[in-house]
Amino acid sequence: MWPPVRLVGVAFLLTGVGALATLWPAWRNRSDPGSRSFAVFAVAVAGYASASGLDLFTTNYAVSLALQKVVNACGVLVGAAWLALAVSVTDRVDDSRHLVAALVVVVLAEWTLNWVNPGGVVLARGAGVSGTQFEVVGRVGFWLLLGGAWVQVLVGTGLLVVEFTTTGGLRRRQTGLLALAITPALAASVLNGVVMATADVSYDYTVVGWALSLGVFAVALYSGRFLDVTSVARRRVFEDTTxxxxxxxxxxxxxxxxxxxxxxxxxxxxxxxxxxxxxxxxxxxxxxxxxxxxxxxxxxxxxxxxxxxxxxxxxxxxxxxxxxxxxxxxxxxxVTVVRERERKLDLMRQVQSRVLRHDIRHDVQIIEPAVEAALETVDDDRRPIVERASERTEALLSVSEKARAVERLVDREQSPRTLDLAVTLRRQVAETNEAFPAVSFAVDAPESCEVETIPAVELVFENVLENAAEHNDGPNPSVAVTVTDGGDAVVATVTDDGPGIPDHELSVLADGEETPLEHGTGIGLWIVQWVVDSTAASVTFDTDDTGTAVTVTIPRTGGT
The missing domain is CATH 3.30.450.20 (PAS domain)
Structure with a gap:
């Protein structure tokens, strides 16, 4: 049967093995913040516990002295690694790179003092205990090394506590578990120091604290998923993104x-x-x-x-x-797909523009004189057919002109300028009346009414007036235009007594798209909507089978 001291030595060695077991999560997540510091910390704890355990199996003073130097070296490394771990995890130190560099310098200096042990300033031979085993006692240098490690552990734990109190969720759980994990070892180390200063010590109580701490570390690593959750999120969000x-x-x-x-x-x-x-x-x-x-x-x-x-x-x-x-x-x-689509759409627009602006217009200009000549010679029975052809020819020319207007609207940057809306509407009413002499027009507007808006607003009223006159097939068609100065905004309303705008024409405007089943019959209303959408103005359509009222509200300033 082994004596109790040997059993304690085995327990200390097993504690060292347990500390090494925590290296696997650190290696698996080695790219995450704190993983390297934690690996150094785990190795230091393993060295501390293992050297303390081996010391209980030797009766040779030289071997015991060497093992105690290993314990001291690992204790120094534990404090520095713990502080570096806390700094990495919390990110609460401005210049962590220089702090880590300073810790390395301090550790190397302390290691040198520990191993050289000039004049026994760190360790010395004490009285014999347990028969032939001699105690290695600590001197002033030993207490300086131990006190430095305590300070580093306390500062690191303080950073974790601050992080715990200012965060939430899994982050709070992780930092809380880490701060809790170091507590048994720190308490045992302090107790060991107090006992060493007042009486003989047979065992290093700090290792007992490490045994308890490793249990909490296991919870932090596997239940709290310290060094693991960050890796999962990073792998999914960072590494797997295209x-x-x-x-x-x-x-x-x-x-x-x-x-x-x-x-x-x-x-x-x-x-x-x-x-x-x-x-x-x-x-x-x-x-x-x-x-x-x-x-x-x-x-x-x-x-x-x-x-x-x-x-x-x-x-x-x-x-x-x-x-x-x-x-x-x-x-x-x-954005390669987006840019290629934009390029194709631009090419398509250029082709459509060329067809609408040039090809159709050119062909219509050839057809139009022939149709006009046919009207002069055709007999009465066939005149309706030729007149219909003439109307469609004029409609195609109108579509071509509107397509050119849309192209100018898209290609040219529109900057706000001052527009006298009353003067503009009187001019446009006169031009529309000339094109549709059968329609009666009335204008109720002040002499002058200036607004600040983009020039393309003129296209809105040009198309609204044309639509009101062209589609009014009543016996006495009429169109009324009113302009009201509301102070902050000007309201212009164009009212006709025609058949009204079909619901499907307005629904495609509201939806902002056309489909094979839902589409308009021209581009005039689209021009109205596009221009209004490009400004701070608004437009409403009030329509039924007795007529339509189109109301355009333009702010006095801020045309875009």
Whole structure:
């Protein structure tokens, strides 16, 4: 039967093995914040517990002294790794890179003091205990190392507690579990220090604390999914997205990129830490500008061999505590399909424009004289047929003219200007009356009524007046135009006593699209709707079988 001291030694060794078991989640999620610090922390705990356990199996002072130096070294590393872990997880320190560098320097200095042990300032030989086993006692240097580790653990735990109190959900659960996990080990270490300062110590109570802490760490790793949830989200949102995404640090170096980004720039295995200018060199973009300027938005075209790929590039600043600049997220959203569709639509528009503006107009201009000549010679029986042909010829010419108006509306930028609506409507009424002399027109408007709007507004009333006159087939067709100055806005109403606008004509305007079953019979009403949609004006249609009232309201200022 082993003596109790050997059983305790086995328990300490098993605690070390348990600490090493936590390395697997850290390795699996090694790209996540805090994973590397946690791995160092786990190795340090394993070394601490294992060396303490082995010390209980030796009676040789030299071996015991060496093992105690390992314990001290691992204790120093535990404190530094815990603080680095807390800084990485909470991101509450402005300059974490320099902090980690400072911790490395401190650890190396403490390790040197511990291993050299000048004049026994850290460890010394004490009185014999347990027969031939000699106790290794701590001196001033030992307490400095232990106190430094305590301070680092307390600061790191404080950062986790602050994060716990200011966040919620799974993040709160994770940081809470981490802060709780270190508590048994810290309490045991303090107890061990107090006992060491007042009496002889047979066992290192800190290892007992680590055994308890590992249980909480297991909950944090598997139930709280520390180092795991971040990886799942990142794998789904970051790595699996087809849009290239790159993360830059505050000094313009690439710290992360998804496969789509690396494929786009043909990056090799050494892309981590590459300057932005070098990483983005294959693209027609200024890599320096991406991290020097707070926000960049531009379009990038890349030769993809068989076709050119188009991307919209945007950078998003990464803000740290106190709004410090931590870097940039560079995202490239592919718009190749959109650009190709726009190109095809533009080509289609050009073809349609050419057909409507040139081909149809040219053909109609050839047909029109022939129709006019036929009207002079045709007999009475066939005159209705020729007159119908003449009407359709004029309608085609009208469609061609309106198509040209639509093209001008789309291609030309419309800037607001001052328009005298009363004068404009009187002129347009006179022109429409000349084209439709059988229609009676009446105008009720002030001498002058100025508004600030885009010039294309004239197309609205031109088409409304034409529609009111052309489709009014009553015995005494009439159209009334009124202009009312409402102070902040001017209201113009065109009223006719025609058959009204069919419901399906208005429904396609309300839906904003035409289908094979629901479509209009011309483009006049579309022009009215498009122009109004381009301004701050509004239009309403009040129609039934006794006539139609089209009301256009134009704000006095702010035409767009």
């Amino acid at each position: 849009d290239p995404i790159v993360t830059l640090d505050a000094e313009g170096r690439v710290v992360d990129s998804n496969p789509a980004a690396r494929e786009l720039v043909d990056a090799d295995d050494g892309w981590e830490g590459t300057p932005a200018a070098t990483f983005f060199d294959p693209l027609p973009v200024d890599g320096e500008r991406l991290w020097r300027e707070p926000a960049v938005e531009t379009e990038v075209s890349v030769d993809g061999g068989s076709r050119t790929r188009h991307f919209t590039l945007a950078t998003t600043p990464i803000a740290g505590p106190q709004e410090t600049d931590r870097g940039r997220v560079v995202s490239l959203s592919e």
